[in-house]
Amino acid sequence: MKIAFLACNRKPELFRSDPSYIYRCENLGLELSRLGHEVEFRHSSESLQGKQFDLVVFHRPKNTWRIWLLAKYFRLSGTKVLADFDDLIFDLNFAEFSPGFVNGLNILKKTKKTYLSHQQALSxxxxxxxxxxxxxAHLQSLFPxxxxxxxxxAVHHQWLAEGIDFKAEPVDFARPVLSYLPGTRSHDQDFKLIATGLSQFLKLHPQVRLDITGPLSFQLGAELASQVSHHExxxxxxxxxxFQSTWVNLAPLEDTPFNRCKSALKVLEAAYWGKPTLCSPIPDVLRYRNAGAVLIETPDDICNKLTKLLEPNYYKEFVQNLRKEALKLSDIRQFAASFISLADSN
Incomplete structure (x- = not known):
């Protein structure tokens, strides 16, 4: 089967470094290629004249003449065309919950324009x-x-290869490390959700360090500065x-319609490397109750559950077989089979 994954982002030169494209398209495509299918990773701006595929997946498409023409061209040639989405960005009624707007990075008018463009492309x-x-469920309400x-x-192909002989570094409980890895600039409000409980915990346990990797403007306060490090x-x-030096990973999310649609990506990433994640109980995270997710169900859980994980024997038992349990829920080899069944269906 010939399959193409088309990126639809604004910067063609960067699409192969986009984490969303890497997880949604590259990871799946690499597994499909391993299974013997012909797979191409392309940007929608590239010349595709004369190209023939059995299936084309458009990643986060918008309503542009180019996308419309490509979809029409492929459908007329007998190619099945699909759109892939990993965030709630296609329902105009929920634009006000976009993290970009919530965190003051975009005005609502611009956000609604973007959402409308995605929504109009669905047809x-x-x-x-x-x-x-x-x-x-959201898409079904729009296109039943x-x-x-x-x-x-799912766990990325690269990690599956690198993890074959992997043995997790033992946690240094004399200096345990909390990790927080915001992938974009739009997580200030999410981090604020745990700030009070996290500050309380760090004050009670001055040996614990917090390592932040990625953009974050929100600060815990000057009195904790010596325990916090920030990396690009x-x-x-x-x-x-x-993750290699991490004791516990953090993945807080505000309770919004947008965040309730997000995946448990941060949980599965940490779990594959044998690390638990203190996280908000969004629906997809609940699948990982026995695979690394430490749920924040009340404000007190932040300090209480982190304190419990400081006990070495309890921690050792909690992380035992974490990778195995995570792979049961996030193995790209299983998902590729489901994708092929979808491609073969009428």
Whole structure:
């Protein structure tokens, strides 16, 4: 089968370094290639004249003449065309919950324009793939008669290869490290959610350090400055190294319609490297109750559950077989089979 994954982002030269494209398209495509399918990774701005595929996946498409023409061209040639989304960015009624707007990075008018463009593009496609069940429910409310398949995010091919002989570094409980890895600039409000409880915990346990990797403006306060270090965002190829010295990963999310549609990506990333994640109980995270997720269900859980994980024997038991349990929920080899079934269906 010939399959193309088309990026639709604004900067063609950067699409292969976009984490969303890496997880949603590259990861799946590499597994499909391993299975013997012909796979191409392209940007929608590239010349595709004369190209023939059995299936083309458009990643986060917008309503542009170029996308419309490509979708129409491929459909007329008998190619199935799908759109893939991993965030709630296609329903205008929920634009006000966009992290870009919530965190003051975009004005609402611009955000609504972007959402509307994604929503208008939905009619171009035969069906959709999404990363979570809540995203599927939103799409079904807009297009009840179109096929929608959940292809969850999965451990990346590169990590599967590098992790074959991996042995987790023992945690130094004399100087344990909390990690927080915001991938974009739009997580200030999410981090604020745990700031009070986290500050309390750090004050009670001055031996604990907090390592932040990526953009974050929100600060815990000058009195904790000696326990906090901030690093620049790293490329995906070296991203996993940030987990090697981690004791517990942090993944707080505000309770919003946008965040309830997000995947448990931060949980599965940490779990694959044998690390637990203190996280908000969004729907996709609940799948990882026994695979690394430490749920923040009350404000007191932040300090209480982190304190419990400082006990070495309890921690050792908690992380035992974490990688195995995470792979049961996030193995790209399983998801590729589901994708091929979708491609073969009428």
């Amino acid at each position: 171009f496609f035969d069906g959709f793939t999404v990363s979570t069940e809540p995203l599927k 008669n179109k096929a929608i398949t959940v292809i969850p995010n 965002k790293v490329a995906f190829a070296t991203f996993h190294q940030r």
